[in-house]
Each structure stands twice: as C-alpha cells, then as structure tokens.
Amino acid sequence: MPLTTERPPLPSEDRRWRIVNGTMRKHGYSRNALIETLHTVQSSFGYLDEPSIRFVARSLRVPLSQAYGVATFYHFFSLKPPGKHTCTVCLGTACYIRGSDKLVVEAEKRLHIHPGETTPDGEVSLATVRCVGDCGRAPVVLFDGELSAQMEPARLTARLDAWRKP
Amino acid sequence: MNVEELQQIAAAVEGERAQYEYEVNVCMGTSCLAQHSDRIREAIEKEAAGCGKKCRARRTGCMGPCAAGPMVLVEPAGIRYGHVLETDAKEIAESLGRKPVARLDPQLGSYFEGQHFRVLENVGHIDPENVEEYIARGGYEALVKALTEMTPAQVIEQIAKSGLRGRGGGGYPTGLKWDTVAKVKGAQKYVICNGDEGDPGAFMDRSVLESDPQRVIEGMAIAAYAIGATKGYIYVRAEYPLAVQRLTVAIQQARRRGFLGNGICETTFSFDVDIRLGAGAFVCGEETALIASIEGKRGTPRPRPPYPAVSGLWGAPTLINNVETFANVAPVIRKGGEWFASMGTARSKGTKVFALTGKIERTGLVEVPMGMTLRQIIFGIGGGVPDGHKFKAVQTGGPSGGCLPEEHLDLSISYDALITAGSMMGSGGMIVMDDTSCMVSVARFFMEFCMTESCGKCVPCRAGTVQMYELLTKICQGEATRRDLEKLEELCEVVGATSLCGLGQTAPNPVLSTLRYFRHEYLAHIDEKRCPAGVCEIGDARRLAHDAARTEVHA
CATH class of the missing domain: 3.40.30.10 (Glutaredoxin)
Structure with missing residues (x-):
C-alpha cells in the first residue's frame, strides 16, 4: 500500500459505496469509525469482501491487519455472501431450554448444510444467533430477519420448503 | 428549559x-x-x-x-x-x-401481584418515541433539579445514600464509582452506557431501551454533570434493531428540546450522546473490552488497574454503568436517596428487573423489590412450571452464574445471598428448568457459549474452556471416568483463578454450581452410563442418532 494521506476513490459506480462513504464522512474519517463503517458495508452489501475491507481500511487510514482483525473478531460480520434467504435459529438459553437445538438439527437435515453455510444453489443460508431478546416466546427463529416465535420443527421445515419451491 | x-x-x-x-x-x-x-x-x-x-x-x-x-x-x-x-x-x-x-382476557392470574415498578414505571404508559409524554410523567425534572439546585457533589451524595449498586451484575456501589471518576483530574471525561446485553436469555435492557429510552438519557446526563463529562456513548447490541431505532429518535428529540447539547437548561453544562453498535461479541460486556470496541478495535479486555475511572476511553477518565443503573438515577434525584433506600435488603436496595423465561407458565419481564424470594417470583408471579412437570432448577446470572435447586427457592434475592448460594445476580436473566432438563447438558451449553465467546487473549480462558467443554461432552456421551470429573474440577479452579477478565473467571460457575447441587446427575452419566433426564444420547442410542444425522446432512 503506498504511503499516502489521500483517500482512495470509490471502488465502483455502485451507489451503495456512497452510503458507506457517508458513514465515514459523518465520523470525520476517524479511525474509531471502523466498526460503524463495516456495519454500513454489511447492511448495504450483505457481507464484507476483500475489496470492501481494503477500501474502508485505506479510507480510514487503519492498517489492513486491524480492519481484517475486527471483521473476523465480531460474529455479526460475515465474510461470505449470504443466500437469497436466511434462516437464523436463536440459541440463547431460554430457546435452548425450550428445544432450539432440535430446530437446528431439523434445519440441517432439511437443507443438508450446517450453520454458517449456504445451500449450493445459493437459495438459503442457515445461521445461529446468541439471543435476540424475545425469550418470553422461545424458541425463536428469524426468517429473513423477521421474528417467528414458539417455533416447532414441522413449522420450520414448512417455511424452509416454501423458500425452496421454484 | x-x-x-x-x-x-x-x-x-x-x-x-x-x-x-x-x-x-x-x-x-x-x-x-x-x-x-x-x-x-x-x-x-x-x-x-x-x-x-x-x-x-x-x-x-x-x-x-x-x-x-x-x-x-x-x-x-x-x-x-x-x-x-x-x-x-x-x-x-x-x-x-x-x-x-x-x-x-390474558389469564395473567397473580402476574402483577408483588411486582413494584420503579425502573419500569413508565413502561406501557408512554409512547417511547415521544419525549413530551415522558416529561408529562415527571421526566427531566431530575435533570433540571440537579443542574439548577444541586452541586455535582450533592448529586453523588444522593446516589451514594440511595445504596444503588451496579445492575449489570457486579453490584459495585454506583455512588462510589461516580465519586472516583469525579475526583480524577482530566480535561475530557466520558460517560458510557453499557447496553451490550450479551447474556443469552435476558432482555431487560432491551425492554428498557425500547420502552423508555429518555430515562436512560436523563440518567446519563445527570451522571455526566456529577462527574464533569461532556460526551457520552450508548453501546447497544446490533441484534436489537428496534432499541437502536427508538434510541436514535429519543436522542434527536432530547437534543431538540435542549436536554442534550450546549448550555443545557440555561446553565453552562454541555453534554451529548452518541450510539455505538455492538457486533455480536459477548466479551464486550466487560468494560475494558467495551471501550476497545468503541475505539473501533477488536473487543479484547486488558488487565486492570488502571480502571476505566482513571484511564478509559482514549485514556480519559470514564464512567461505565449498565442501562438499568442509569434508569434508576432520575427517581433517586427526584425523590432523594433515602426514598430509594427504603426498599430492599440491608445491602441491596431498590428493585431489580428480571427476564423470567424457560419452563414457566407466565414468561415475561418482571420488576420486584430486592429481598423477594425465588419461590414468590417463580411460583407466585410466574405461575410455576407448566404441563404437570416438576421444578428442577433456576438459572440466574447467565454464563457467569449458576443453577439453584429447589432447596434454595426460599432464598431472598440480593447480590450477596445469590453469591453465597453459588450463583450471582447477573444482569437479570432468570431461566426456569424442569425435570426434562439435564443439568450436565445445561453446563455443557454454557461452556460451549464461553468457549466460542472467549476472545483468545489469555491462555486459561482460551484453552481451558475448550478442555472443559470436551470433558463435559465426554460425560454427556457416557464415555467419561471418575478421573475426568476430577480433571474437570481442577480446571474449574485454574481457569477461575487465572483468567484475565470476568468471562474466564466466571466461566466455570455453571459447572461448579451444577456439581454442587446435581452431582448425582454427573455420577449417573459416568458410573451408570445413564442420563436421568433422558436428554443425552448414551451408548447405542447415541451412535444410531449420530449415524442417522450424518447420512441425512450429507445425503
């Protein structure tokens, strides 16, 4: 990386880069804004890839190693593109006591993938999360970010099947 | 104003x-x-x-x-x-x-009997996105009073007199913390609100931030005045999008009404607040890790001292309190420290909000006076265990806490009583388990949590949690010996004594408390190769289930 104080140009014409740039501008291109900026990248593009981490690191004058370290340290950031749909099973304690581990097994069987993976056709990603805070109605599953509570294995597979129908 | x-x-x-x-x-x-x-x-x-x-x-x-x-x-x-x-x-x-x-009719029975709303007094009565409704219920009276009628020292005196202790779990006296930061010299000081409610199975802070965000902002502003800070951060989990949205609106409205910004309430006091999003790391609930995260770095803790009170955010004196602690501040200033201290036990004052969940008839958010017994909460407010099952244990304190059995149901809730019994107050998660839960599996669940959430900075936590998890897995699978149990107990001691931060120091707690009260379940797995609750698949059953799962996943 050349030693320069100049900020790099936007990686492409994609309007989403302007949103990312907006977040950095709001924080005065301060190094502290690294996590905030990566949040914006992920919410705009769905995940963090190498060019985006490089762009953010250069713009904020943060060492690439630090940017990569942060991107991999926090569970919320994903370095892989998500599928068209995402099924997220909550594995908080209340959900676990009410059988969310069985829901994960059920989803694994249905999709033939493990949590953190996406089906080969790119349709569905399976993920787990540590508590979304709707413990009163455990177990909870998020379908594309939308909460479904008091989930049962049969209802879970029905929802997954509905996504995979052509 | x-x-x-x-x-x-x-x-x-x-x-x-x-x-x-x-x-x-x-x-x-x-x-x-x-x-x-x-x-x-x-x-x-x-x-x-x-x-x-x-x-x-x-x-x-x-x-x-x-x-x-x-x-x-x-x-x-x-x-x-x-x-x-x-x-x-x-x-x-x-x-x-x-x-x-x-x-x-929601059939709530005795759900509200014995509950006492202080932190949640506005919850369900005001629109969280309307600062005027908050004001109509006495909101910001405390801030105006503090700024116009009290000196910073008088504010701290009232907080100390109230006996309020940190609601994030540690229970450190709030007045003492404020006093320490106030006495440290520094041109720039910070106030941080810890809303990184990482304890799985707890949602008190989420509810407070979603339902009454102005109250937290008011508490922070009063704290800032008391210690001489001009800038504050609220660190919220990214998993709580609604809380983030409500807080954003609340901060804008507070700025517009002049409760944040320059020259608040026609005085020379200036204070402003920004939100920082967490990114899914439990360890960021630890104060030094949280500070690193706000600075845009990996959330790893550092040794203390120096405490954040002396050297915190960007090396400046920093006050960190939990959401519920800040939510308790305004009424103390409004009604006085003595009023607050009139409720509770000798060393734990006021009320505590709990998230009552698990195998219980009426789950939800409850606020009870300190000193109430576990039995009153679980069987009175919560209505007991449903479907004819039998109560087995109640878990408090999340991955840092422990499981208490039936004999401890008459324990009065207070910071000290819970620690003596082998658990802890924690942030307020209260998870009820019935006879269908295997206590070894529960301990393994928490160890798996600590293992994945360990930041990796210190060896005892990074390596110790993995070893303990593997020993617990061995026990669950019916393949462990008595020697393994001894090893597990040794590891508990080493990891607890030598880890860098709270995560590692308390990681053995779920194992220790289940060993203390449910040792017979561990022994049944080891000696008889049997899971008393019928949860663990041991021997042939396990092999069959394992093979079936493998064929199906990779089919």
Whole structure:
C-alpha cells in the first residue's frame, strides 16, 4: 500500500459505496469509525469482501491487519455472501431450554448444510444467533430477519420448503 | 428549559389526552411488534372512530407478559387483553365503556401481584418515541433539579445514600464509582452506557431501551454533570434493531428540546450522546473490552488497574454503568436517596428487573423489590412450571452464574445471598428448568457459549474452556471416568483463578454450581452410563442418532 494521506476513490459506480462513504464522512474519517463503517458495508452489501475491507481500511487510514482483525473478531460480520434467504435459529438459553437445538438439527437435515453455510444453489443460508431478546416466546427463529416465535420443527421445515419451491 | 416550561409541556400533553374518553395502549416491543401489533393499533383506531368513540390508540413499550402478546391495555378502565389479533379490533372498539371482551382476557392470574415498578414505571404508559409524554410523567425534572439546585457533589451524595449498586451484575456501589471518576483530574471525561446485553436469555435492557429510552438519557446526563463529562456513548447490541431505532429518535428529540447539547437548561453544562453498535461479541460486556470496541478495535479486555475511572476511553477518565443503573438515577434525584433506600435488603436496595423465561407458565419481564424470594417470583408471579412437570432448577446470572435447586427457592434475592448460594445476580436473566432438563447438558451449553465467546487473549480462558467443554461432552456421551470429573474440577479452579477478565473467571460457575447441587446427575452419566433426564444420547442410542444425522446432512 503506498504511503499516502489521500483517500482512495470509490471502488465502483455502485451507489451503495456512497452510503458507506457517508458513514465515514459523518465520523470525520476517524479511525474509531471502523466498526460503524463495516456495519454500513454489511447492511448495504450483505457481507464484507476483500475489496470492501481494503477500501474502508485505506479510507480510514487503519492498517489492513486491524480492519481484517475486527471483521473476523465480531460474529455479526460475515465474510461470505449470504443466500437469497436466511434462516437464523436463536440459541440463547431460554430457546435452548425450550428445544432450539432440535430446530437446528431439523434445519440441517432439511437443507443438508450446517450453520454458517449456504445451500449450493445459493437459495438459503442457515445461521445461529446468541439471543435476540424475545425469550418470553422461545424458541425463536428469524426468517429473513423477521421474528417467528414458539417455533416447532414441522413449522420450520414448512417455511424452509416454501423458500425452496421454484 | 426550566421547571415552568416542563410543567407547560406536561399540561399540553394532559390537555391533548383530555380530548379522548378512552385510551387504548398497544404494546410495540420487539415481541408484540413481531406479531404485527402496529396493524392492530391502526385497526383499533379505525374501528373506534367508525363507531363514534372518542378514543386514541397509542404505541407503548413492553408491558411485561410477553408470552401473552400482543398485549393491549385499555384506559381508564385498566383492562388488559392478550393474544389480540387484528380481527379483534372491532370487538375491542365496540366494548369501550361497556363490558370487557371476556375471551381476550390474558389469564395473567397473580402476574402483577408483588411486582413494584420503579425502573419500569413508565413502561406501557408512554409512547417511547415521544419525549413530551415522558416529561408529562415527571421526566427531566431530575435533570433540571440537579443542574439548577444541586452541586455535582450533592448529586453523588444522593446516589451514594440511595445504596444503588451496579445492575449489570457486579453490584459495585454506583455512588462510589461516580465519586472516583469525579475526583480524577482530566480535561475530557466520558460517560458510557453499557447496553451490550450479551447474556443469552435476558432482555431487560432491551425492554428498557425500547420502552423508555429518555430515562436512560436523563440518567446519563445527570451522571455526566456529577462527574464533569461532556460526551457520552450508548453501546447497544446490533441484534436489537428496534432499541437502536427508538434510541436514535429519543436522542434527536432530547437534543431538540435542549436536554442534550450546549448550555443545557440555561446553565453552562454541555453534554451529548452518541450510539455505538455492538457486533455480536459477548466479551464486550466487560468494560475494558467495551471501550476497545468503541475505539473501533477488536473487543479484547486488558488487565486492570488502571480502571476505566482513571484511564478509559482514549485514556480519559470514564464512567461505565449498565442501562438499568442509569434508569434508576432520575427517581433517586427526584425523590432523594433515602426514598430509594427504603426498599430492599440491608445491602441491596431498590428493585431489580428480571427476564423470567424457560419452563414457566407466565414468561415475561418482571420488576420486584430486592429481598423477594425465588419461590414468590417463580411460583407466585410466574405461575410455576407448566404441563404437570416438576421444578428442577433456576438459572440466574447467565454464563457467569449458576443453577439453584429447589432447596434454595426460599432464598431472598440480593447480590450477596445469590453469591453465597453459588450463583450471582447477573444482569437479570432468570431461566426456569424442569425435570426434562439435564443439568450436565445445561453446563455443557454454557461452556460451549464461553468457549466460542472467549476472545483468545489469555491462555486459561482460551484453552481451558475448550478442555472443559470436551470433558463435559465426554460425560454427556457416557464415555467419561471418575478421573475426568476430577480433571474437570481442577480446571474449574485454574481457569477461575487465572483468567484475565470476568468471562474466564466466571466461566466455570455453571459447572461448579451444577456439581454442587446435581452431582448425582454427573455420577449417573459416568458410573451408570445413564442420563436421568433422558436428554443425552448414551451408548447405542447415541451412535444410531449420530449415524442417522450424518447420512441425512450429507445425503
């Protein structure tokens, strides 16, 4: 990386880069804004890839190693593109006591993938999360970010099947 | 802003309210909103207008009994409805001023008996995105009082007198913490609100931030005045999008009304707050890790001292308190420290909010005076264990806490009593388990959590949690010996004594407490190769299930 104080140009014409740039501008291109900026990248593009981490690191004058370290340290950031749909099973304690581990097994069987993976056709990603805070109605599953509570294995597979129908 | 202006705003809110005969409050916390309570609100408003009733339907925060949601509260009659659907709107609108709709009774029984609302006093009564409604219920009176009538030292004195202790779990005296930061010299000081509610199975902070965000901001502003800070950060989990949205609105409104910004309430005091998003790391609940995260770095803790009070955010003196602690501040200033200390036990004052979940009849958010017994909470408020099952244990304190058995049900809730019994207060998660839960599996669940959440900085935690997890797995699979159990106990001691931060130091707690009270379950797995609760698949059953899962996953 050349030693320069100049900020790099936007990686492409994609309007989403302007949103990312907006977040950095709001924080005065301060190094502290690294996590905030990566949040914006992920919410705009769905995940963090190498060019985006490089762009953010250069713009904020943060060492690439630090940017990569942060991107991999926090569970919320994903370095892989998500599928068209995402099924997220909550594995908080209340959900676990009410059988969310069985829901994960059920989803694994249905999709033939493990949590953190996406089906080969790119349709569905399976993920787990540590508590979304709707413990009163455990177990909870998020379908594309939308909460479904008091989930049962049969209802879970029905929802997954509905996504995979052509 | 002064007292007269606050009174004018309150009068305007009351005047607006007086135009309506009925007020239908619809819960829009995460849980009820996920069941489209926003559409229910619209439908009720439309139907009420349709039948000529002077009624307004309002958005409010979490009303507590989440499992009975979506919840609706009809005022002034004080009628609660549960499991409301959009199609019930007409019936609810028509029943206004008449007999309540019997079939929508949420069957809450004694849910509200013995509860005492201080932190949650506005919850369910105000629109969280309307600062004027907060003011009408006494909001910002405390800030005005502190700024115009009290010196910073007097503010700290009242907080110390109240006996308020940190609600994040540690229970450090809040007054002492404030006093320490106030006495440290520094041109720039910071106030941080810890809303990184990482304890799985707890949602008190989420509910407070979603339902009454102004109260937390007011508490932070008072703290900033007391210690001499000008800048604050609220660190919230990214998993709580609604809390983030409500806080964003609340901060904008507080700025517009002049409770944040330069020259607050016509004084020379300036203070502003920003939100910082967490990114899914449990260890960031630890104060030094949280500070690293706000600085945009990996959230790893560092050795203390120096404590954040001396060297915190960017090396400046920093005060960190939990959401619920800040939510307790305004009433202490308004009514005095002695009023606050009049409730609770000798060394634990005030109330505590708990998230009551697990195998329990009535789950939800509850606030009880310190000193109430576990039995009163679980069997009185919560209604006991459902479906004819038997109570086995209650887990408090999350991955840092422990499981208490039936013999401890008459324990009075306080910081010290819970620690003596082998658990801890924690942030307020209270998870009830019945006879279908295997305590070894539960200990393994928490160890798996600590293992994945360990930041990797210090060896005892990074390596120790993995070893303990593997030993617990061995026990669950019926392949462990007595020697393995000894090894597990040794490791508990080493990891607890030598880890760098709270995560590692308390990681053995779930194992230690289950070993203390449910040792027979461990021994049944080891000696008899049997899981008393029938959860663990041991021997042939395990092999069969394992093979089946493998073929199916990779088919």
